[in-house]
Amino acid sequence: MMQYVQETDSKIIFYLSSAQPDPFPATVEYGTRPSALHKYFFSPPKYSSLVREAWETSSKARNQKVGKQARTLLSLIQEVIGSFELSGFDLGSLPPFKAFEAEDESVYLEWIFEHARVGFALDPNPEQSGWFLVSDRTLGNANAAGLLSGLGVERTFLWLFNFVNPKA
Amino acid sequence: MNLFLFELDKETNEWKQSINWEDDEGAVGFTLARKKDDGSFSYKCGVARIPRAEIDKIRNFPQVEGRLTYNRDVLDDNQYHGNLLLDQAVTKPVRGLIASSLALACSCIIYRNQ
Numbered sequence: 209m210m211q212y213v214q215e216t217d218s219k220i221i222f223y224l225s226s227a228q229p230d231p232f233p234a235t236v237e238y239g240t241r242p243s244a245l246h247k248y249f250f251s252p253p254k255y256s257s258l259v260r261e262a263w264e265t266s267s268k269a270r271n272q273k274v275g276k277q278a279r280t281l282l283s284l285i286q287e288v289i290g291s292f293e294l295s296g297f298d299l300g301s302l303p304p305f306k307a308f309e310a311e312d313e314s315v316y317l318e319w320i321f322e323h324a325r326v327g328f329a330l331d332p333n334p335e336q337s338g339w340f341l342v343s344d345r346t347l348g349n350a351n352a353a354g355l356l357s358g359l360g361v362e363r364t365f366l367w368l369f370n371f372v373n374p375k376a
Numbered sequence: 377m378n379l380f381l382f383e384l385d386k387e388t389n390e391w392k393q394s395i396n397w398e399d400d401e402g403a404v405g406f407t408l409a410r411k412k413d414d415g416s417f418s419y420k421c422g423v424a425r426i427p428r429a430e431i432d433k434i435r436n437f438p439q440v441e442g443r444l445t446y447n448r449d450v451l452d453d454n455q456y457h458g459n460l461l462l463d464q465a466v467t468k469p470v471r472g473l474i475a476s477s478l479a480l481a482c483s484c485i486i487y488r489n490q
Contacts, residue, residue, distance in 0.1 A: 308378035316472055318377050325480055327377065329472040338469025342477045351437045351477065353469040 212366075214297040220370050221297060223363060259286050262307035262317055271313040277330045277337065278307060278315045285365060300374035319372065323347045326368045328356070339364055341371060379424070380475040382462050391462035391471065397448065398425065403456045408488040410454075422487040430481035431460070437477070439470045 211224040259282040266282070269275035282305065292299055308316045318327040324343035331337045340353040350371070356364060382391035396407045404425075410418040435444045443463035451457045462474065 306378075308381070310378075310381050311383050314468060316377065316381070316475075318472075318476060325377065325476040327472050327476055329468040331468050336468055338467065338472070340469050340473035340476060342473055342480055344480055349433075351439070351473060353439050353467075353473040355469065 212292065212295060212297070214292075214295070219298050219373065221292060221366060221373075223366055256286070257304055258289060258302060259283075259305050262305040265307035265309070266315055266317075269309050269313070269315050271315075271332055274313060274315045274330050274332050277334060278317060278328075281317065281328060281330070281361060284361060288362065288365060288369075321372050321374065324350075324372045326372050339368065341368055343371075347371075377472070377475040377479045379421075380478040382460070382471060382475070384464070389464045391464065391466065393460040393462075395446070395458050395460055396423075396454070396456040397458050399456055404486055406454075406456060408486070417488065419488075422485045424482045424485050426478060426481050427483055430483075431478075434474055434477045434481070437473070439473060440466070444474060 212221050213224055214221045263279060263282050266275045266278035269278070285305070289299070289302070303320055306318045306320065308318070310316060313332065315330045316327055317330070318325060323346040324341065326339070326341050328339050329337060335355070335357050337357070338353060338355045341350060342352075343350040354364070358364075359367075380393065382393045384390075385392045396403055398404065404423060407423050408417075408419060412418050431444070431446065434440060435442055443466055445461045446458060447461060448458045462471065466474075
């Protein structure tokens with residue numbers, strides 16, 4: 209499981225490389241260390257609704273190769289958000305992911321915020337799958353898109369999340 | 377965004393999204409009253425209004441670089457008809473970006489009176 213830290217003022221969440229030392233060394237007397245929580249030890253019920261609807265839509269996708277890709281991504285997102293919650297990070301309220309199947313059998317996942325939209329476009333060829341982000345004037349009229357194969361899914365999601373997180 | 381995903385026109389090899397231009401006050405009522413061959417309304421969920429300036433803003437995104445265009449394509453039964461057109465080579469993530477941008481740019485959705 210990846211480890212994260214949240215900057216106190218900005219609420220931005222940073223990824224901690226396993227090569228880095230633990231910034232908050234703790235002496236464990238009882239139970240597990242806060243930084244070493246494992247996804248299978250606790251379920252994140254508060255955020256299960258985050259991906260449920262999109263999960264069901266992707267389960268019905270005509271092309272299950274793409275549907276499986278979507279569910280793998282949703283699992284990772286739920287795991288990451290769950291680990292944020294377990295670490296006590298300030299996340300605000302997060303809207304659920306929506307999923308849509310396009311005419312060409314690709315699946316789009318979209319996360320809709322008041323002033324921004326973040327999404328993933330999943331293609332039968334995973335090399336062509338990508339992400340996108342757009343915001344209105346309130347969040348600076350940002351627009352960006354890219355492939356998931358470059359930076360890595362988890363780091364890409366973390367970057368997108370920090371942009372749209374209402375608490376950040 | 378799913379309402380704004382373009383469909384591939386196999387004849388022209390372009391991604392296409394059918395629209396109606398709001399030339400006058402009658403355009404919205406005309407669009408809402410459109411019916412399919414079976415008599416049911418074509419746009420049961422209403423129509424979305426998007427300012428053309430917002431489309432022009434999307435056209436200037438660095439990822440789009442003018443590959444999004446629009447035209448007027450008057451039909452025998454629809455004087456307002458036109459299309460948003462997208463180059464076939466535009467990648468899937470950028471198509472998603474455009475669809476999400478159009479959804480975000482929607483100034484309002486107008487519903488038909490029951």
